[in-house]
Amino acid sequence: MIIRTENLVKHFGKTEVLKGINLHVEVGEFIAVMGQSGSGKSTLLHLLGGLDRPTGGKVWLEDQDLSVLTDDQLAAVRRQRIGYIFQIYNLIPVIDARDNVAMPLIVDGVSRKEALNRAEQVLRMVGLIDQSRMFPGELSGGEQQRIAIARALVIEPSIILADEPTGALDTRTGDEIMTLLRHTLRQTQRTIVVVTHDPRIAARTDRIITLRDGSVEDEMPLEHRMSPSTVSVSIQGETR
Amino acid sequence: MIKFAVLALLYQHEAHGYELSRQLGLTLKTDRDIKAGHVAVTLGRLEQAGLVEYQFAEAEAAPDRKVYRLTERGLQALRDWYLQAEIRDYRMGDSFYLKLVFSLTGAPVTPEEVLLNRRRRLYQELHQVVEMQAQTNPQTELPLLLLLETVVVHIEADIRWLETCTQRIADLKQYQPGTPFPQPRGRPKQN
Numbered sequence: 001m002i003i004r005t006e007n008l009v010k011h012f013g014k015t016e017v018l019k020g021i022n023l024h025v026e027v028g029e030f031i032a033v034m035g036q037s038g039s040g041k042s043t044l045l046h047l048l049g050g051l052d053r054p055t056g057g058k059v060w061l062e063d064q065d066l067s068v069l070t071d072d073q074l075a076a077v078r079r080q081r082i083g084y085i086f087q088i089y090n091l092i093p094v095i096d097a098r099d100n101v102a103m104p105l106i107v108d109g110v111s112r113k114e115a116l117n118r119a120e121q122v123l124r125m126v127g128l129i130d131q132s133r134m135f136p137g138e139l140s141g142g143e144q145q146r147i148a149i150a151r152a153l154v155i156e157p158s159i160i161l162a163d164e165p166t167g168a169l170d171t172r173t174g175d176e177i178m179t180l181l182r183h184t185l186r187q188t189q190r191t192i193v194v195v196t197h198d199p200r201i202a203a204r205t206d207r208i209i210t211l212r213d214g215s216v217e218d219e220m221p222l223e224h225r226m227s228p229s230t231v232s233v234s235i236q237g238e239t240r
Numbered sequence: 241m242i243k244f245a246v247l248a249l250l251y252q253h254e255a256h257g258y259e260l261s262r263q264l265g266l267t268l269k270t271d272r273d274i275k276a277g278h279v280a281v282t283l284g285r286l287e288q289a290g291l292v293e294y295q296f297a298e299a300e301a302a303p304d305r306k307v308y309r310l311t312e313r314g315l316q317a318l319r320d321w322y323l324q325a326e327i328r329d330y331r332m333g334d335s336f337y338l339k340l341v342f343s344l345t346g347a348p349v350t351p352e353e354v355l356l357n358r359r360r361r362l363y364q365e366l367h368q369v370v371e372m373q374a375q376t377n378p379q380t381e382l383p384l385l386l387l388l389e390t391v392v393v394h395i396e397a398d399i400r401w402l403e404t405c406t407q408r409i410a411d412l413k414q415y416q417p418g419t420p421f422p423q424p425r426g427r428p429k430q431n
Contacts, residue, residue, distance in 0.1 A: 036403075179374050199399045200392060203366040204374070220360050222367040 002027045002062060002159055002191045003048055009056035010043050017043045019214040020057065025159075025193065030185050032202035033195045035211035041195045042163055044211065048193065049082050049161045050074045062158060079108050083152030083190075085162035089144045091136040091151075098123060098132040101150045108155070115154075122150040125187070126180060142173035149180060153188070160184075162194045166201055178204040242274070242282050247310065247318040250292060254309035257283055269384045283308055291317055340405065344415050351413065355406050362402065366395045 003025040010018040018040045025031060035041040046052040047059055050066050059066045061081065066074060091100045098119045105115035123129045126146045136144055145165060152160050162181070166174030178201060185192055194205060202208045203222065210218045242264075249255065249263055261279040283306075286292040291314035294306040310318065336358055343351040373388045405412065 036407075175370075175374065182374075199363065199366060199396055200370060203363055203370045208363060218356060218360070220363060222364060224368065224371055 004060045005057065007057040008047060008054050010047060011055045017214055021216060025191060027191055028189050029191050029207060030205040031193045032205040032208045033193060033211065034197060034202050034208055039211040040214040041211050045161050045163055045195045049084060050078050079104065080155060081158045083155060083157035083160040085148050085152050085160065085165045087164040087167040089148045091144055091147060093136050096133050096135055097147045100147055101154050104151060104155050118154055122153045126150045141169050142176060145177055146180060159191045164196055165194060174201060243286060244321045246279065246282055247314055250308055250310045251318055254307050256305045256307050269381055344412055345417060351409060355402060359402050362395055362399050
């Protein structure tokens with residue numbers, strides 16, 4: 001078990017955004033959290049990643065109860081064990097791709113030489129080693145998101161949390177990003193939780209958790225068979 | 241449908257039946273063989289309709305091979321087919337629609353269960369299609385990729401419709417269909 005929540009509740013003023021979420025995420029799982037805007041999905045992601053504290057209930061990351069940590073300890077957990085990917089990449093525009101990727105390590109006290117070495121390794125993994133000296137503004141949206149994925153991976157996190165990672169990209173580039181995340185998961189045995197409202201993105205994962213009005217409405221594991229029953233390649237009949 | 245696929249290939253070059261059935265398989269990347277016999281029957285009908293014509297090829301191995309080509313009428317029919325816009329048939333009354341409507345008016349299961357099961361099924365299908373798509377090579381398997389894409393967008397549309405139904409479930413449950421008047425039996429009374 002990598003993440004577990006117990007009766008997680010979050011209020012913003014009088015608004016109850018999460019109403020008692022119980023969640024279990026296993027190591028190596030690729031999970032989508034879906035829901036309409038206002039369903040509480042981003043709030044849930046923030047609580048899982050220690051970016052915010054719950055009003056009630058608990059979050060365990062591996063064996064660590066996040067609720068008992070001080071702000072400094074929580075910040076260390078975020079820095080060392082959680083990789084974040086956002087819709088708007090959040091890259092630093094005035095430094096090159098390699099420095100962006102190395103930044104979390106440098107902030108955490110790793111030597112610059114070592115940090116750059118490790119940054120180059122993950123840039124190679126996401127297929128952007130040739131662009132490592134380019135600045136974010138010189139890269140396409142898809143490339144910038146791959147840099148952001150490399151930055152999330154460089155700390156070798158226990159879990160990657162992604163908030164609408166393909167939201168700013170066209171469908172094809174979004175598909176490529178999901179393929180890269182899937183590939184990363186296989187290569188590194190990481191766990192990934194993606195928040196999305198896009199069915200096509202959610203369908204690329206192993207399990208979809210749907211929130212409605214702050215509660216879990218449904219959890220569906222997705223079973224992979226090679227041949228979808230809706231697709232029959234035939235020129236005589238309909239495809240569906 | 242196969243009729244126009246045959247005409248489309250014959251526009252590209254003249255060919256005999258076996259060649260056409262092979263070419264159909266290659267162009268459409270279908271996982272099922274297009275049977276040569278099926279193509280031969282189609283060619284016979286097209287020939288009777290005056291859309292194709294043939295002459296015998298002088299091949300050593302198969303001296304009686306008919307090589308087909310389009311006629312003027314065939315070309316016109318093909319052109320009409322290409323430019324005729326197709327639209328899907330939206331029939332009210334597919335099986336899911338019936339399940340939803342009857343579940344709203346009284347059923348051994350709730351409409352929420354009906355919607356949820358449908359939603360799970362659609363996501364399961366979508367999962368398989370997008371995974372298959374991710375493994376499809378756009379260079380060599382473009383027709384399959386295009387076909388999968390049309391399936392994806394239709395499933396997405398079904399999901400969106402389902403989402404609308406789910407959001408409006410409270411309203412939908414208010415639905416009260418009219419009841420039929422009992423039909424009077426026997427002959428109408430004479431005044």
